[in-house]
Amino acid sequence: MSNTQRFKRPRALIAGSALALAASVAALPQAASAAPEGEECVLQELPMPKGLYFSVVTGMSAEGSVIAYRAYPAGMSSDERYPYLYEDGEATAVPIPGADQILTDVNEDGLAVGASWVDGVQRPYAFEDGELRELASNDGGAATGVNDDGVIVGIAGQGPTVPVKWVPGQEKPVELPLPKGATEGGARAIDGDGTIVGSYDDGAGTSVPYVWHPDGSGEELRLPEGVDPATVVAYYPSAVAGEWAVGYLLTQDSENAVRWNLEDGTAEVLELNYAEGINEDGTVAGTVDPIAAVADEGGGVTYLPGLVDPAENWFGDMAADVSEDGELLAGQVFAGEDEYGYHVLKAVTWDCD
Template identity: 30%
Template sequence: MPSDFDLLRSLDDQPRTASTVDIGRAIADGRRRHRTRRAAGYTGAAAVTALAVAGASVAAGSVTEPRPKVAAPTSASVKPPLYTIPGTPGWTAPAATPPSSCTLDRLPAPDNAPMALVSGADPGGRYIVGRSYPKAGGYQAVIWHDGQARKVMLPGDLEESLRDVNSAGTAVGWSYAGSGPVPYVYRDGKVAKLPGVRRGSALAINEAGAIVGDNDTGNAALLWRSATAKPIRLPVPAGTSRAQATDIDEDGTAVGTLDDERPYVWFPDGTHRELPMPAVGGKPAVTARAFSIRNGWATGVATDGTGRDGSNPSPGAEGSDKKAPARVTAVRWNVRTGEVRLIDGLEIGANTANAHGWQVGTDKQGRAVLVADGRTVVLPDLATHEPGGLANIATTLSDDGRTIGGQSDDASGTIQAVVWRCR
């Protein structure tokens, strides 16, 4: 039986091949499964998310060697950001009072596609990206601007998705073309392949236009300083086999994971280090991963498993071959101070954090929630669902906490792209 950590890894944005699972059947199967733990529940309704939000770890063609420093990018080809960078002169923090209630609206899908979901948004929540599932089958990358949907025609005919977008409407993602996935940028209504790689994934973009991702062999975390710059291979400690950069902050700080088990951060001054392991169940975590960062707040997960498979002997089963799943816990790091904290209001991990360190994810009852300064706000569903089931997933969170993007199952059990408006 796979451990919780193995199940979590199956939700990564980097499948090595295009998805081959029948989406419709996965939805039907998901409706029949009752969630016992969120990790297991994700193999039901949210297994579709694992497939649909899945990106592709990309094979590098040629990448340049790292420059001495990983600084915030500056390029004449990058438009000035519309959203002032947190921590820089002129930045005013949005309202710091967490919302107390939210309403739900379904986002339209191009061509009335029956199913769609959200994978990223800009810090203000005006641009949202994801993909739909047209009636004829397949995948269609989508960008929403102030609630209006537009198709983004990525090359390829197997699988595609936009993963992130900034406040200028510049989005990044990937598409399978030929023998594997290729990283793309969508800017000013046009799609262009990111330079310097034959195969690669683009996972996140900041307001200055810097992009991070990895290669499809998984051994290089990559940084593009702009959409027209060749990628930089981010430095890692000697002996590292795998590296992935999953998100980038406005000052150029990037986070990711090494060897699928060590959370890592690359700073703008060129320094880099492992993020501290929290204590899980009273003992130091054995493995952890970092997924997102915003204004110095990084989110991820940690497990108390005793090995890469995340499994350990069952309590009281000393000397036996029985295994118990590892405990997987949500984690938040302050990369500036080194503080690390477990988040009790979420099961497994947050899907993202905003400039205040507020987080969205799924609680232990399988509900989509916003966790902010000790307050938990349960997000409403499109339709009534089985208690304990996993029908709502919150994916994005604006800096003011008022706009949340994600997905919710309708009355037929079909996933719909949605936005929650909070106050």
């Protein structure tokens, strides 16, 4: 399960250099926008609310029955965002107050979680059975993940932040333990068995990926072999499923998705430049800029169709999540520019059965 939250992808690495982008497009296979022979992935746009024009997927349930996405006002005319849940062919608006509203995750029962900024404070929310509620926190926070048991994870506080979980039946959040020397931290995603991934600040300004096991123990997530710690700019996990977790590694030389095997403690750099979703088979949803792509357990890459020719895609498409059976993916694709020359993204699904 993925969760797109307040930690944003450094898109400047993609759009900031025309030469670098041209080189990456030239290096892609001629038929990179299509799935491999014998497999066809059909793209479908999610409903676009009237008066809005731009949308991105922000979460999906494990089986893919519920998708969270948000739409933006034309011309980015305000900080207000419009979260929606898509289920059984219908989109339902989720009326979160404030600004920069987002649903970061949703479970199979339709329990969706997220956050928004209200009066200058980020606040965590949950939406279930048509009712929105603010989650208890210490001076605000954000809900970033939820599993099918209804356990919610995220952060509490505005700085320093602490990683927390909200357990059904308990109003107050439970603080997750941080290792000695940590100054703050946050939880990003939770699996069905209660495994949680996130990160903490080591006191020297370095963000360290971390996993909390169901028994309450925790440990750092290692760097892949051959990566020099001195070159790391950003490093964090985004999602967890079964024995697998996936995240992002930005060094002074490259940006790549990283996949961890939580059982054997290994880490590997993937061909994907970025990824946010993973399932229990180790299938990872992400992008090989500028094309949305999926990496299987062995690292093989499937490219997904977009709305524009890859050679004209200067912003990039991304698969944000993948269902447990691997047949449904959700994300967003570049759809061109608006009248002001700004990029336009469309929230979509790919049906790969």
